[in-house]
Amino acid sequence: MKKWKYPLTGLTATALLLGVLPTSASLAEPPQALQVSLNNNLVNFPDAKPFVDENDRTMVPVRFISEGMGAKVTWFNSIGLVLIQMKDKEVKFLVGEDKAYVDGLETQLDTKSVMKDDRTYVPLRFVSEAMGATVGWDGDKSLVTISYNGSVMDNPDAHPSNYSGDLWGRKTRTTNLPKNAADFPYILEDLPNEMYEMPYRTMKDDPLTVPKVLFETENELNKKNIDLWADRIRKHFELVLNANYNTIDSNWVDQLYATIQPGGRYKPNLQKYADWVKTNHIQIEGTLEPEPSIIYHTWYGYTMRTKLKLRLVGFDQDKNVIFDGMYQEGEFKKGVWYSGYADISLGTMTMGNWGPSLAVNNDVSLWDNSSIQEEK
Numbered sequence: 001m002k003k004w005k006y007p008l009t010g011l012t013a014t015a016l017l018l019g020v021l022p023t024s025a026s027l028a029e030p031p032q033a034l035q036v037s038l039n040n041n042l043v044n045f046p047d048a049k050p051f052v053d054e055n056d057r058t059m060v061p062v063r064f065i066s067e068g069m070g071a072k073v074t075w076f077n078s079i080g081l082v083l084i085q086m087k088d089k090e091v092k093f094l095v096g097e098d099k100a101y102v103d104g105l106e107t108q109l110d111t112k113s114v115m116k117d118d119r120t121y122v123p124l125r126f127v128s129e130a131m132g133a134t135v136g137w138d139g140d141k142s143l144v145t146i147s148y149n150g151s152v153m154d155n156p157d158a159h160p161s162n163y164s165g166d167l168w169g170r171k172t173r174t175t176n177l178p179k180n181a182a183d184f185p186y187i188l189e190d191l192p193n194e195m196y197e198m199p200y201r202t203m204k205d206d207p208l209t210v211p212k213v214l215f216e217t218e219n220e221l222n223k224k225n226i227d228l229w230a231d232r233i234r235k236h237f238e239l240v241l242n243a244n245y246n247t248i249d250s251n252w253v254d255q256l257y258a259t260i261q262p263g264g265r266y267k268p269n270l271q272k273y274a275d276w277v278k279t280n281h282i283q284i285e286g287t288l289e290p291e292p293s294i295i296y297h298t299w300y301g302y303t304m305r306t307k308l309k310l311r312l313v314g315f316d317q318d319k320n321v322i323f324d325g326m327y328q329e330g331e332f333k334k335g336v337w338y339s340g341y342a343d344i345s346l347g348t349m350t351m352g353n354w355g356p357s358l359a360v361n362n363d364v365s366l367w368d369n370s371s372i373q374e375e376k
Contacts, residue, residue: 241286
């Protein structure tokens with residue numbers, strides 16, 4: 001009987017358990033770090049890394065399941081219960097026990113879910129297959145592969161995350177990072193560092209929750225709500241940054257009112273500005289695009305960073321040209337394009353409710369926290 005020259009490492013055992021027999025040549029080399037790919041995309045584990053436990057099972061942080069595969073995970077701290085839900089599937093674990101419940105049926109496991117470094121880890125293969133995915137092993141790369149139908153981008157409960165990547169299908173980068181890269185779930189390839197490094201909108205001693213922490217801790221910051229908030233911001237500034245004395249009417253007023261938190265600027269205020277646009281022959285051109293992965297929280301509430309471009313085509317008097325309480329006379333030259341970034345605050349449309357009820361704050365200003373400059 002042939003004896004192995006080298007001890008059976010966790011990765012070698014994982015390969016055997018997944019049905020791949022390593023060659024003696026591969027055993028002679030130091031084991032590579034364990035990697036995981038999801039639908040052919042290599043998963044980034046920035047802090048809580050996967051590992052092979054004493055039972056030779058690959059363990060991953062449960063957050064990877066929720067954010068990478070688009071499942072909803074609920075933690076019941078008082079009883080140490082993890083509930084994982086995705087579509088019509090449901091898996092329950094009691095941390096520290098070697099059994100799970102799949103759609104209500106008890107299943108015996110050959111390992112246990114555990115707490116490690118204040119993170120809950122679950123067996124990757126078992127959970128993935130219970131959710132309908134297929135698990136494989138690439139021994140040459142020490143790579144566990146997971147394939148499943150569907151995309152996290154289609155899941156309204158998904159959160160922006162290192163594990164899932166960008167929920168809007170954009171490419172991320174890991175080089176030439178901004179100084180505060182640790183504040184964000186990931187860094188996008190097509191966004192400049194200056195957009196990330198712009199200071200947050202805070203007051204002195206104002207408690208700040210940066211985007212990465214916010215997405216990890218606030219359930220209401222899911223794709224469905226973020227898309228809703230971004231759409232309200234986008235529609236609001238499509239109207240504000242394209243006010244035109246030739247076309248502005250009561251319909252403009254109604255549409256703008258539908259994007260803001262009621263109170264403060266009531267419809268009469270909006271109508272007064274619309275009348276002024278006609279009287280003062282105001283004409284503006286501009287666009288504003290929200291960045292859904294840059295949302296932070298301060299005393300002001302939720303704030304979303306945006307990219308904007310605008311120019312004042314014409315006006316008679318440089319007074320109240322833009323519907324913005326902080327607009328200053330002489331701020332812009334007529335006919336010149338300006339661009340930059342601005343933080344837009346959100347407020348509730350109904351007292352005490354968040355989530356779907358958030359809309360553009362009724363006293364929002366492009367100049368409250370921005371970096372708008374003349375284009376060169």
